[in-house]
Amino acid sequence: MSRIELKCDLLVIGSGIAGMAASLFAANRGIKTIQIGKTNTLSFTSGLMDVLAVHPIEEKRLWKNPWDAIDTLKKDISGHPYSKVSKDTIEKAFKELVAFLKSADVPYANYQNKNVNIITPIGTLKPTFFVPESMLNGVSALEEKKPCLIIDFYNLKGFSALQIKETLKDKWQNLRTAQIKFLDSSKEQFAEQMAYDLEKPKNLDKLAKEISPHIKDAEILGIPAILGVKRHSSVLSKLQELLGVKVFEIPTIIPSVPGIRLKKAFEDKLQDIGVQSFYSQEVIQVFHKDDFVFDVTGAASMFKIRTKGVILSTGRFFGGGLSADREKITETIFNLEIYGPFLRKVWHELDFFAPRGHNINNCGIETDEYFHPIDKSGKVIFNNLYAVGSILAHNDWTRMKCGTGVSVATAYSAVNAFLNQKG
Ligand SMILES: Cc1cc2nc3c(=O)[nH]c(=O)nc-3n(C[C@H](O)[C@H](O)[C@H](O)COP(=O)(O)OP(=O)(O)OC[C@H]3O[C@@H](n4cnc5c(N)ncnc54)[C@H](O)[C@@H]3O)c2cc1C
Structure with missing residues (x-):
């Protein structure tokens, strides 16, 4: 087994849409970036990119205009990741992403700036x-x-x-x-x-x-x-x-070809624009002084990565960013504090189809406005660590139909926050 030591400015952990978007935005800004992803969740996605279609969940209110929906959501759920980003940020993030995908022959479009109905x-x-x-x-x-x-x-x-x-x-x-x-x-x-x-x-x-x-x-x-x-x-x-x-x-059932197109486009083209990516590798340990040092392991290699900053985009239970046992929910790399229902008996409603959804789908990491994870007292835990995507709390993205939007917008904001902090 080979042992390698690597250095970068920004390490992106995760290769779902949030990690891919973060790596893209970082590379586009000239940040020396390494990306590590254990498995690629993109092939399991539908390939559709939601911004926000349903709010409030319990009323199942459908919105034609996602931007109006976001304005209302911000008033109703102050902790939702969208409450920390402006409409302008979401639009800029998607503009950059869609331009990249077009260059990779995976063209995306929107219809009249409104939510549209796709046949399943x-x-x-x-x-x-x-x-x-x-x-x-x-x-x-x-x-x-x-x-x-x-x-x-x-x-x-x-x-x-x-x-x-x-x-x-x-x-x-x-x-x-x-x-x-x-x-x-x-x-x-x-x-x-x-x-x-x-x-x-x-x-x-x-x-x-x-x-x-x-x-x-x-x-x-x-x-x-x-x-x-x-x-x-x-x-x-x-x-x-x-x-x-x-x-x-x-769209077909999973694994879906539009999801696979996204996966291939990112895997091929991110390398072309300078991202050093390692897929099928897992971050297993982390040490922190001023920089972070990570132990990473894969099938054929074991290496250390020293980095000035980290974007944590490891997803929830499906991606592996959160793990649940009979007692509690944990964040799997940094052991960050989790917002969410502590007692297992309130993780889920008794009614599987409960109109307001299940508490567990709102659990995750809480952050400040720059997407630094915070503890229960509101204190930033590491000022060079950012959390983005579905690992964020207060975000029942499957029911609200905002999965990709939250991932892309928070990745964009965190990369810019890192850049500004780095000076
Ligand atoms: C079946 C399905 C259908 C979907 N359909 C839609 C849709 O129609 N519209 C929409 O907008 N969104 C949809 N999504 C959601 C969307 O694509 C994203 O999954 C969601 O936004 C969360 O992305 P993420 O990158 O935060 O997390 P994930 O996609 O969960 O990715 C997490 C990544 O982190 C990696 N990871 C975890 N731990 C480690 C570790 N220790 N070391 C290295 N890597 C690690 C995982 O391997 C994975 O690559 C769908 C998702 C799924 C699963």
């Missing part, structure tokens, strides 16, 4: 803000109720065009469906493999030939999100050209 693989509608450009045609088609064909594939599990049609029948009458054979359809199909297969022009031609006879009067085609990984834009535009109609993607 079971035909329900999910409100979100930034969407892969490949899904945008579906948003306007649904609003205009255009004649549409939705296809699914033999042996692709978790995606049924018929179910989508049935669920949407009151909202979109002009829907037809068809089931298509894709290459060797006798075996179980996997969205990621199909996406790579479609990057080969002969396979895309074959698919277009299978779909063509079903188009008839349809003005637009809805297809599971399988249109390429790294050559995604050209696969989409070629399929539109071959079929002579607009095409839009519909």
